[in-house]
Amino acid sequence: MATSDEERWNNRFSAEHYIFGQAPNEFLQRKAGGLPPGKALCIADGEGRNGVWLAEQGWDVLSLDFSEMGQRKAAALAAQRGVTLSLEHGDVHGWVYPWHRFDLVVDIFTQFSDETERARKWQGLRHSLKIGGHLILVGYTPRQLANGTGGPKDAKRLYTAELLRQAFAGMEILHFEETETVLDEGPGHRGMSAFIGMLARSKALGRRTGAIKGQSE
DSSP states (O other): OOOHHHHHHHHHHTSSSOTTOSSOOHHHHHHHTTSOOOEEEEETOTTSHHHHHHHHTTOEEEEEESOHHHHHHHHHHHHHHTOOOEEEEOOTTTSOOOTTOEEEEEEESOTTOOHHHHHHHHHHHHHHEEEEEEEEEEEEOGGGGGTOSSSOSOGGGSOOHHHHHHHTTTSEEEEEEEEEEEEEETTTEEEEEEEEEEEEEOOOOSSOOOOOTTOOO
16 A cells, blocks of 8 residues: 555656656766766656666665655656666565675655654665765755755755765765755756755775664675
């Protein structure tokens, strides 16, 4: 049985157009473009714009989302572009993140999580990265509240550099970019927008510190 959140996103994605466009996020495009292709995980990939673009660059992409309507459109976009996209239907907060499976994990504007859910989700992302694997994350900052062009209205769901440094302590932060510029990513992300982008790399640990409860190797 679909949750209220699933129903809401299914309703949003039922529109004929792609609500976040068909082109990839610009920060993702710039930062992933220089990485050697491998296995990639795109969480909350929705209509597939980011996962499909990565597949076009030669990545073996797993696109995770809980919206069946979004995944139908992702499959259609992949077919239109002539690439293969593996679709996984699941909730980013409860999905079983595999241990050290991916060379790249992508988290673009997934700010629907509360603080507890976000911590669990981000732990899962770290858990699933191979040693030396990269994380690309983009989210709105508190300055976005004044713009009103998308994103959450709850300041606790917005990102700061300090929050990200704390959440991903132990990873090598390769690039931070905090900016305010005009986005044109479909009607869902259009207009002056304040956001932060991060590129980080997983580092080897002296020993494994323990699996996430319920998650497999």
